Amino acid sequence: xxxxxxxxxxxxxxxxxxxxxxxxxxxxxxxxxxxxxxxxxxxxxxxxxxxxxxxxxxxxxxxxxxxxxxxxxxxxxxxxxxxxxxxxxxxxxxxxxxxxxxxxxxxxxxxxxxxxxxxxxxxxxxxxxxxxxxxxxxxxxxxxxxxxxxxxxxxxxxxxxxxxxxxxxxxxxxxxxxxxxxxxxxxxxxxxxxxxxxxxxxxxxxxxxxxxxxxxxxxxxxxxxxxxxxxxxxxxxxxxxxxxxxxxxxxxxxxxxxxxxxxxxxxxxxxxxxxxxxxxxxxxxxxxxxxxxxxxx
Amino acid sequence: xxxxxxxxxxxxxxxxxxxxxxxxxxxxxxxxxxxxxxxxxxxxxxxxxxxxxxxxxxxxxxxxxxxxxxxxxxxxxxxxxxxxxxxxxxxxxxxxxxxxxxxxxxxxxxxxxxxxxxxxxxxxxxxxxxxxxxxxxxxxxxxxxxxxxxxxxxxxxxxxxxxxxxxxxxxxxxxxxxxxxxxxxxxxxxxxxxxxxxxxxxxxxxxxxxxxxxxxxxxxxxxxxxxxxxxxxxxxxxxxxxxxxxxxxxxxxxxxxxxxxxxxxxxxxxxxxxxxxxxxxxxxxxxxxxxxxxxxxxxxxxxxxxxxxxxxxxxxxxxxxxxxxxxxxxxxxxxxxxxxxxxxxxxxxxx
Numbered sequence: 001x002x003x004x005x006x007x008x009x010x011x012x013x014x015x016x017x018x019x020x021x022x023x024x025x026x027x028x029x030x031x032x033x034x035x036x037x038x039x040x041x042x043x044x045x046x047x048x049x050x051x052x053x054x055x056x057x058x059x060x061x062x063x064x065x066x067x068x069x070x071x072x073x074x075x076x077x078x079x080x081x082x083x084x085x086x087x088x089x090x091x092x093x094x095x096x097x098x099x100x101x102x103x104x105x106x107x108x109x110x111x112x113x114x115x116x117x118x119x120x121x122x123x124x125x126x127x128x129x130x131x132x133x134x135x136x137x138x139x140x141x142x143x144x145x146x147x148x149x150x151x152x153x154x155x156x157x158x159x160x161x162x163x164x165x166x167x168x169x170x171x172x173x174x175x176x177x178x179x180x181x182x183x184x185x186x187x188x189x190x191x192x193x194x195x196x197x198x199x200x201x202x203x204x205x206x207x208x209x210x211x212x213x214x215x216x217x218x219x220x221x222x223x224x225x226x227x228x229x230x231x232x233x234x235x236x237x238x239x240x241x242x243x244x245x246x247x248x249x250x251x252x253x254x255x256x257x258x259x260x261x262x263x264x265x266x267x268x269x270x271x272x273x274x275x276x277x278x279x280x281x282x283x284x285x286x287x288x289x290x291x292x293x294x295x296x297x
Numbered sequence: 298x299x300x301x302x303x304x305x306x307x308x309x310x311x312x313x314x315x316x317x318x319x320x321x322x323x324x325x326x327x328x329x330x331x332x333x334x335x336x337x338x339x340x341x342x343x344x345x346x347x348x349x350x351x352x353x354x355x356x357x358x359x360x361x362x363x364x365x366x367x368x369x370x371x372x373x374x375x376x377x378x379x380x381x382x383x384x385x386x387x388x389x390x391x392x393x394x395x396x397x398x399x400x401x402x403x404x405x406x407x408x409x410x411x412x413x414x415x416x417x418x419x420x421x422x423x424x425x426x427x428x429x430x431x432x433x434x435x436x437x438x439x440x441x442x443x444x445x446x447x448x449x450x451x452x453x454x455x456x457x458x459x460x461x462x463x464x465x466x467x468x469x470x471x472x473x474x475x476x477x478x479x480x481x482x483x484x485x486x487x488x489x490x491x492x493x494x495x496x497x498x499x500x501x502x503x504x505x506x507x508x509x510x511x512x513x514x515x516x517x518x519x520x521x522x523x524x525x526x527x528x529x530x531x532x533x534x535x536x537x538x539x540x541x542x543x544x545x546x547x548x549x550x551x552x553x554x555x556x557x558x559x560x561x562x563x564x565x566x567x568x569x570x571x572x573x574x575x576x577x578x579x580x581x582x583x584x585x586x587x588x589x590x591x592x593x594x595x596x597x598x599x600x601x602x603x604x605x606x607x608x609x610x611x612x613x614x615x616x617x618x619x620x621x622x623x624x625x626x627x628x629x630x631x632x633x634x635x636x637x638x639x640x641x642x643x644x645x646x647x648x
Binding site for chain 1: 367369398399400401402403406407409410411414415416417418419420428429432433477480481
């Protein structure tokens with residue numbers, strides 16, 4: 001066996017890391033799949049942010065002469081039955097999809113953390129009532145619950161975000177609660193009491209930061225499901241209303257009529273949805289591994 | 298260097314010079330198994346700069362005593378049902394919860410047994426020490442951090458300016474316990490309760506931590522209550538010792554007196570069960586006989602015998618012991634014990 005190259009082994013383990021740049025490089029080498037996921041998400045975020053620069057077409061302008069144009073030529077990904085440019089609609093659709101999924105995940109996390117923390121830390125009647133409500137909500141699948149909420153609130157962008165965020169709350173609240181339950185028994189909480197901190201201060205400054213790692217992992221996973229749910233809502237006509245381009249509705253508009261004659265109307269929005277969900281899942285897995293204390297960092 | 302507030306916030310001792318006077322403290326747990334008197338009528342006082350050790354086996358009530366002083370006994374099931382805890386002029390048991398929070402960490406502080414888990418893993422050391430300064434002394438974040446660095450150097454942590462930015466997992470066990478001490482003493486409390494501060498550390502580190510506590514006691518004048526089951530630690534650091542058994546005080550004496558002539562058979566038993574290094578001096582036989590355990594176990598506090606609680610385990614126990622709890626009386630000047638047969642206890646094996 002060849003002599004062990006200590007320097008190389010150390011580099012592989014992440015010694016000699018200085019600065020954010022080389023730390024990032026180290027993470028990319030160690031979690032290549034996570035890096036791919038992050039890259040996919042970054043690309044879509046870039047598309048959403050710079051949509052106006054990336055494509056000169058307007059996603060809403062109809063053009064009867066270009067109706068059902070094939071991919072290639074003037075329209076990179078073709079045009080739909082109203083002659084709207086598919087690439088522009090997907091790029092602008094990224095805005096809607098990301099806004100809905102990130103907005104709903106952030107809102108859902110805020111609500112879930114609030115309920116989970118109060119439930120786990122204070123217990124008592126609040127815990128009892130909150131958990132029974134969550135039991136009821138959890139009996140419904142995520143999509144069905146978002147559907148009920150969206151139907152009750154009516155189709156609009158903010159309402160879609162709210163509907164999905166409410167549907168995300170039960171899961172997050174459960175995870176935060178169970179984490180809080182075990183955290184509050186740890187000696188450092190008692191030590192914080194011995195320093196004279198009030199219960200609210202302990203919950204916020206001592207317990208909450210310790211629940212952030214599982215929360216981040218959960219949030220990345222929820223990001224993907226939020227996009228799926230948004231697409232499904234749009235598919236059923238309950239999501240973001242016309243004329244805003246939404247990937248889900250692009251699918252639903254064309255699925256029945258054009259899947260044989262103009263399959264690109266179905267394929268490209270479908271690909272966009274799959275790519276983002278795939279990306280968030282890869283990133284979520286990598287973040288879970290990175291934050292797992294048993295792996296060391 | 299003594300923190301600057303030492304002069305302005307000198308503890309106000311009561312008339313007889315004690316910083317802390319505990320009288321007839323009673324803490325009970327109301328459990329399914331019945332009423333558990335975890336602390337039953339414990340009294341003691343503490344002078345400025347004094348170290349008082351409370352010793353006893355697990356379950357004798359020493360930790361509950363210390364938690365009672367901080368009013369940190371979990372309720373339910375526990376409750377302090379009687380007595381008084383006077384810190385200077387204040388009776389802590391009469392304060393409302395908010396006033397008590399202003400006392401905790403400020404005038405009376407505590408360090409815990411497990412330095413590994415008593416620090417918050419996701420907060421920097423500096424932030425954790427600053428917390429009580431910001432809370433009690435209304436310091437700005439920057440000023441508090443400055444003070445945290447001074448505290449870390451006071452407890453002997455090298456490169457304190459660097460260490461305040463580190464997280465607990467980057468420190469060794471001994472360093473963490475030093476950080477805990479820095480955290481507890483940040484506001485220069487009058488009383489420091491150290492609950493088994495060295496039990497989780499290895500022996501060489503133990504000595505260092507005890508030295509840090511002793512040094513700070515000298516420099517800051519903090520009175521220390523040392524909760525321990527380790528009589529070796531007691532012999533090295535304490536001025537006075539209280540021995541507890543089954544929730545009650547069974548003996549109290551100056552440290553030297555206690556070791557030389559214990560007045561309670563339980564104390565005798567504790568001393569006999571310290572491993573000695575007689576073998577090193579070539580006393581092979583002495584080594585073989587010197588390590589004696591106390592037979593039996595601490596009785597369940599919910600079901601104490603009628604007479605002396607130690608009687609079932611005591612070689613000297615007589616019918617009187619089993620029928621009547623012995624009076625707590627002064628057996629020698631300055632040495633108190635609760636035993637019917639103090640005069641029969643063999644003197645120190647080392648004499």
